[in-house]
Amino acid sequence: MIKNRRELFSLHWTCASLAGLAFLAGCASTPSATQKTAGWIKDEVADSYVFGYPLVLMGVARDAAVGTDPGQAPINTLHHAQALPPVGTANPPQPSLDTLDSTGWLDVGAEPVIVSLPDSHGRYLDARVLDMWTNVVWSTGTQYATRAAGIKAQTIAFVGPGWQGELPKGVARVDVPTRNAWVSVRIQSNGPRDLMAVRKLQRAIRVAPLSVYAGDTRSASVTPPRSNAADAAAAAASGTPAAQIAGLDAKGFFSRLAQALQDNPPTPADPHALKVLSDLGVTPGDPVKLPDAAEAVGAGLADGHERIVTAPSNLLAANGWSWFGDGVGNYGPDYAMRAYAAYAQPGIGTKDDEVRAVIAQDSDGHALNGANRYVIHFEPNQLPPARGFWSITAYTRDGALGESAPARLAVGDRNGARRNRDGSLDVTVSSARSKSGNWLPAPRADLQLVLRLYAPKPQATDSSWQPPAVVRQ
Incomplete structure (x- = not known):
């Protein structure tokens, strides 16, 4: 499980962390990049990757969309x-x-x-x-x-x-x-x-x-900055922004970060993060000069990417579902949550905007597969708490819509999901047609389900509500 560190960078600069390094005279002395061991370099590359990931992701997404x-x-x-x-x-x-x-x-x-x-x-x-x-x-x-x-x-x-x-x-x-x-x-x-x-x-x-x-039609359009032609070409490449970033080496990633930092300072301002980046040879607008320790840098990059794709410990989870809680959309120094949200649900809003709960396993811990039949049973007091509306959609494991036309159907309260006599509600999930009025067509392979709550009520993100398990029949 990922280390969810609200003071992600200060961890490496405490006296306790430095006390065992014999070449330091004391905590008042900050080690230079050339003095640091391979372990220090690896940790700082990983931390800096987590810190800068959302900014790089947004830059790649912008370049591809404009x-x-x-x-x-x-x-x-x-x-x-x-x-x-x-x-x-x-x-x-x-x-x-x-x-x-x-x-x-x-x-x-x-x-x-x-x-x-x-x-x-x-x-x-x-x-x-x-x-x-x-x-x-x-x-x-x-x-x-x-x-x-x-x-x-x-x-x-x-x-x-x-x-x-x-x-x-x-x-x-x-x-x-x-x-x-x-x-x-x-x-x-x-x-x-x-x-x-x-x-x-x-x-x-x-x-x-x-x-x-205001009526001045002479105003010229503006072009967002790009670091160079190679980056512009990469942004137009196929694949999601996350996939494109995963293909960058350390120099490519930190070069994009250095370029983006010119116009986009950290919010809130974080001198610790910028100091660590500077020690690694990453300063806003300048060419990147990473330490001459290729193995440590590569290991740090791999560690950083692993943190990005691993759910942080303060993600809400119940009955196999996972979703973001109250802190989503305004992360402060919670860099681990911010990076994971950018990777897993790019563009996610705040607790008042939307909840997206995701599940890929049944109540027994087995992978969901459309060849099976599942039931999601909502008790009368367990229906998704939304001021707008809610829906459930089935996707392939990589987040794509299924290839068959019925798989494009979502089930929810806006399209007349039927309740049982006691006020409860059952959703049947399967690739085979079901007589159930709340049948959710699923891909004929391993799959994931996404439960969306539009304009969710407070209980959707304060841990007082949880979606029910997906039970194989």
């Missing part, structure tokens, strides 16, 4: 999904069948960017903006604390560091600590016949720099 090719959108504009995701896709992993998504990348370095959202007239609409460290700087999640669904029309200005100026009347200000930010708007879709209504709401969303919003 452009004019199909599926891309220029900076400060949105790409609107026009249909539900195709079968077999795992990029992004675990694509939702409940919403159509509008996503884009903002550049607030020169001036604020204005985002206007329409009145959704009672339809569930979720919007959020993440900084480059994957912290949520703004979302509509808290608005659902006072209503079951839908948002009112609103206009928000996302303002970069150091900007001083006046905003138009009626525009709310939200400060963004990094030059770039990621915006996502998800609109509830009720199937193919509902797409025209969703697209109408999508067309009503407006994103524009302040100067354009």
Whole structure:
């Protein structure tokens, strides 16, 4: 299990850690990179990898998404999904069948960017903006604390560091600590016949720099920074951002990190983390000069990646399911949780936005497989606590939708899941058609299930509620 260290970097700089090193005169002396043993180098590379992973991931995702090719959108504009995701896709992993998504990348370095959202007239609409460290700087999640669904029309200005100026009347200000930010708007879709209504709401969303919003059509578009042409080409390569990062060597990873740090300082500021990076030869905007200890650096990189893909101990877990609790979306110094969230559920919001509980094993600990038949039994007081709605979707083990058309179905309260006479609810999971009214078609192979709660209630993330086990019949 991963070490979940809230003071991830200070661990290596305490007197207790240094006392056994004979070449040090005392704790007031900080070891240089050339003095450090291979063990020190390995640990610091691993810690720095965990620390910097979300920023590198966001940079790779941005570079792949910004452009004019199909599926891309220029900076400060949105790409609107026009249909539900195709079968077999795992990029992004675990694509939702409940919403159509509008996503884009903002550049607030020169001036604020204005985002206007329409009145959704009672339809569930979720919007959020993440900084480059994957912290949520703004979302509509808290608005659902006072209503079951839908948002009112609103206009928000996302303002970069150091900007001083006046905003138009009626525009709310939200400060963004990094030059770039990621915006996502998800609109509830009720199937193919509902797409025209969703697209109408999508067309009503407006994103524009302040100067354009105010009427200056001469404002030029901006291009986000890239480290070099090779990185730009890599960003366009196939595979998820996580897969692309997994293929980077230490120099490639830390070069991207050094380049990204120029415009995206740590939030909150962490001098310890930057000091460790500096000792490793990683400084914002400069060429990377890693220690001449290839074996230790490689071992640290491998250790860091292993930490990234391993669930931290403070992840909520019950009956084989796992999900994020109250700290998601605003991580502070919990770098282990922040990195794992970026890897496992990129773009995840706060506790008020969404819960995604994931399971890949049955109640006996065996891998879920669509050749079997399973039942998920919700007691009347155990139904998913959501102000919006909830759903369960089946995916392959790598997070793709199943190849058969029925596997594109999600089961939940928005599509009339039937309750039993006592108020309980059963969901049947199998690749073979079931007579159950709540049949969830599954891939004919090993699989995972994702239970989504849109606008979850507090008990979904404070450990007072847990989803039931998946029982093989």
